[in-house]
Amino acid sequence: MNWQDVCDDPLLRELPYKIELNEWGQIIMTPLTNRRGLLCGLIANALPKGAGHMLVNCPIDTEQGVKVADIAWTTREFIATEIHHPACSRAPTLCVDIAVDGIAAGYYAAKRELYFARGAQEVWLCDEHGSLSFYDCAEQLPASRLFPGLGRIESDYLH
Numbered sequence: 001m002n003w004q005d006v007c008d009d010p011l012l013r014e015l016p017y018k019i020e021l022n023e024w025g026q027i028i029m030t031p032l033t034n035r036r037g038l039l040c041g042l043i044a045n046a047l048p049k050g051a052g053h054m055l056v057n058c059p060i061d062t063e064q065g066v067k068v069a070d071i072a073w074t075t076r077e078f079i080a081t082e083i084h085h086p087a088c089s090r091a092p093t094l095c096v097d098i099a100v101d102g103i104a105a106g107y108y109a110a111k112r113e114l115y116f117a118r119g120a121q122e123v124w125l126c127d128e129h130g131s132l133s134f135y136d137c138a139e140q141l142p143a144s145r146l147f148p149g150l151g152r153i154e155s156d157y158l159h
């Protein structure tokens with residue numbers, strides 16, 4: 001199965017899951033929750049407007065199938081070249097994943113490497129309480145270099 005098949009399948013459109021493909025074209029599903037949706041919205045609202053564009057649920061075609069960043073931020077030029085494809089052939093400048101309890105940390109580390117292999121400059125991982133971890137292709141960072149003012153996502157609902 002390829003990404004266009006997933007996009008065209010009417011049965012898959014109604015599933016309450018984030019869908020990705022592995023390197024063999026098999027579907028991987030992660031449940032969507034209200035907490036995850038809130039965190040995505042809070043992160044999207046915290047990123048600066050005007051200098052670039054935000055993508056929510058951004059599919060990225062990697063060497064191990066299509067992976068989906070929960071939030072991505074990128075340049076206008078990137079959007080202009082990728083918008084007509086069902087999945088991005090390269091990664092946006094910033095890719096953010098919301099960690100789901102029960103999914104091994106190794107899964108997110110592997111996704112991070114796939115994003116970097118496709119050109120991401122930074123990858124963030126947000127836990128279910130709003131704490132952010134920042135990475136570039138070489139190491140974990142103490143703070144984002146792209147958006148140094150962000151450190152934690154706050155909401156009364158996350159406690």
